Amino acid sequence: MADDAQSAKPAAGAAPLRGPVLPAAMTGSLLGITAIALALGTFMQVLDSTIANVSIPTISGNLGVSTSQGTWVITSFAVSNGVSVPLTGWLMMRYGVVKTFVGSVVLFTIASFLCGVSWNLPSLIICRVLQGAVSGPMIPGSQALLIMIFPAAQRGTALAIWSMTTLVAPICGPILGGYISDNISWPWIFLINVPVGIVCAVVCWRNMLSRETPTRVVPIDRTGFFLLLTWVGALQVMLDTGKDADWFNSPAIIVEVIIAIIGFIAWLIWELNEQNPIVDLSLMKSSNFVIATVVSCLGYAMFFGANLLQPLWLQTRMGYIATWAGLVAAPSGVVAVFLTPFAARLMNRLDARWTASLSLLAFAASFYLRSRYTTDVGFAALVVPMLVQGVAMSTFFVSMVTLTLNGVPGQQVPQASGLYNFARITAGSFAASLVSTVWEQTATLHQSRLSEAMGAQDPAFVAAIGRLQSLGMTAQQAVGAVANQVVSQAYLLATDDIFRIASGLMIVLIPCVWLTKKALGAGAGHAAAD
Template identity: 60%
Template sequence: MSTSAANPNAGGAAPQAQAAIPGGRALVATALALGTFMQVLDTTIANVSIPTIAGNLGTSTDQGTWVITSFAVANGISVPLTGWLMQRFGVVRTFVASVLLFTIASFLCGAAWSLSSLILFRILQGAVSGPMIPGSQALLISLFPPEKKGSALAIWSMTTLVAPICGPILGGHISDDYSWPWIFYINVPVGLFCAFICWNGLKHRETPTRKIPIDSIGLSLLVLWVGALQIMLDTGKDQDWFSSPVIVAEAIVAGVGFIAFLIWELGEKHPIIDLSLFKNRNFTLGVLVFCVGYGVFFGGVVLLPLWMQTWLGYTATWAGLVAAPSGMVAVLLSPLVGRNIGRVDPRILATIAFIAFGISYFMRAGYTANAEFMDYVLPLLVQGVGMSMFFVAMLTILLDGVPDARLPAASGLSNFLRITAGAFATSITTTFWDRHAALHQTRLAEATSITDPRLQQAMGTLQERGLSEGQSIGALARELANQAYLMSTLDFFWICAWISIASIGLVWLTRRPRGGPAVHAAAD
């Protein structure tokens, strides 16, 4: 992959001894951190708002999840272009242009008049945001002298951890107390501030540019097969999967496109994705575990607030507050993990992370219909422990043995696959949830009869409270569906727990990292 994501010197770093930065280094650093914050925030802010958005636009919550997956896929596909853009136009120009385009796309998302228009603008938003995270990281590092680079990375890393905490809370508060378009409109003043300060403060520190070829055919094939696969996953449950000719056609396009992509990239001199990286055992196994772990994690992040708002009566704000403590634990523990990553075998940290994930999912698999707020929070506190170790440990493992010159390509490829895995996991999770709920509902209905004394008693109680016979049947049907979705949710968390535990075995198939430069390509 020809990306310079996570490379402090992408495109050739500007000398440190540049003219004084207008407005001060602290102001520019704050603006750069806000750039990262905005991009990461927009990966999570919509999660708790999906029921509200879907309701306001007259669609189902299943279709509403396209708001999440469309952004994630477009963002993942744009990552491979980051390195080429930075080398061709310079890091500062690329970053500032990305922020401005992201700001415009955010405004368009808020102004969307239908689900189709919102998805289109979210695709645009994800596509233009690819350079924001690696650009802000590279510029922050070049902004500080060598002895303070650790502080720069600490600022950058904290924003990637704080943003996922703020996303659900902010998204919930805006959806409940204002209107959902403002979850996108709030990016406009922040984006304009960030672009203005960064351009005025860093335009004299632009990196050298050079004309380099771009693998346009490889990029086109990448968009084709990833897009076809994501559309198939998003729409399959609504069209009865492979009984639909459209779904079959999308599957064929995805399969043929993937094979053509592999053949082309293996023979291309300047590939958009450097597949030779997979010759490294740690990279191959590390990326596999990284994607599986992140996919399971992100699936749970999407499902929990969706279930709580749809069936448990939680508002978007309270659904967001359930997830907040998990991020806080990760923020508190991450500095400790970062300081000791060089002293402890990263495989041990990854193992602890997956054990924490497994325990968290097993705890969630024990939810009951009478669970209270803290019952939902406690498993996520345990998950926060795993979050603090998972990203840095897995990145250290998968980048072990990769030459310094190829670190940007390896980091970019791993992040592309991680983001794409999260998008795929969202579609798979919601499909699993709905299908298993339907299965449980059928079984519950088969075990129930209108002549059942308990059912008759329940209907009698409801009618005594003023409900008609039809209303009583409707209320009981609603409760039946509620129980079915609870059982489906428990099934999902149970499977996630065992996937987490099984992933530990793959971690120990990797070799112990031999050390090297610290990895700070933090995941959003």
């Protein structure tokens, strides 16, 4: 998504570029072709973070699983991507930025093909895990290489190309995913990556290999990475399968919780004593870093969960096809594209706490507007909150990166960026798992309450049955129609409840932002990096 890329701005991938001499910049058509290829690499990764959101009902129906199980297609990609982020800096230092980026693109392309030919949900989830795991270096790698090939005077242009690519992809994702699901076949939301990935890999390999960055043998914390993978994986599986397994009434869920707790404690102990940790937990000594990271994680979790919930509700309960659900989501990205250049100028003049607060307020307003939906809501009323969300997106991610990295010593910026991105992406994957579960359970509670309130002797129920029978329905058909309305209202109330809670939490986060240190715009984070 836009947020993934923007938050990776000071990514660990930039570290290998601090060698003694940078290669000469490219010029002419070679520069243009290579820049397009690198942008395509970023575009693919960000696109795949959003393209499946509107396709979950279609994928679930085709594979014969529930929509809550279908969301595992989203969470498996997100959590594996988050876990792979801490490895990015080590890979680029060990093998070079060019080889790491091209290798990541090649593996991502293969994983995309495997996703497209998956025959059931388990095979698709395995392939999505692979796809997320190998995509970690794509965003920081493309940014680092774009900066390398452009002349120094035009590196602002390079970053502009990179930033716009990361903003355009979330616009195209829902629309493209919806259109493909409705008019072609859902596997093509993954198969379209294959020709793009081949072109990107071939062009970058041919044009960039001679510009490979210096490499060196650096130690890697294998034990720390294994423990990280263990506790995050166990927790994610528990969140994904808990509802279907009846939570703590299931021995499997209890075992997963125990593994997650023991794995987390062991990971903490190991990382605090490891000389070259996979995640530098010494950063947690900075209250500024901790507060900003927590605010960013919670804000992103609600944003990510809301973006998953709305298309689910529209398609499963409101009769929207995937294309129209995608068109509802797209305006937020359009607004973000237009406002980001102006927001960047604003952030150069204002304390980042102000811009972060503005974005949280805009998110709260967007969620509040969505909490007032009814079952007869029109397309325009659905789009307006998304336009407001676009305002929030234009400043939130860069503002939070700036606040998070403010005051971090230059030599720790890559580690800080890696920890920040790992925490944020993982929070999003956990939110995706929780939102579908909470939605289903809240809807069940509302359905029970509505059914109790509308008994067989209730005057409103009797009147509704009578009106439907007067239209030609049998008594059984009339009761079924009323029952369907009760279910629709229950899911509407559950949707409104979740958006209302999200709006309130965004408001609560605003004073938390002001517990961080003053940071003047985007420059604070970059200053630290320099």
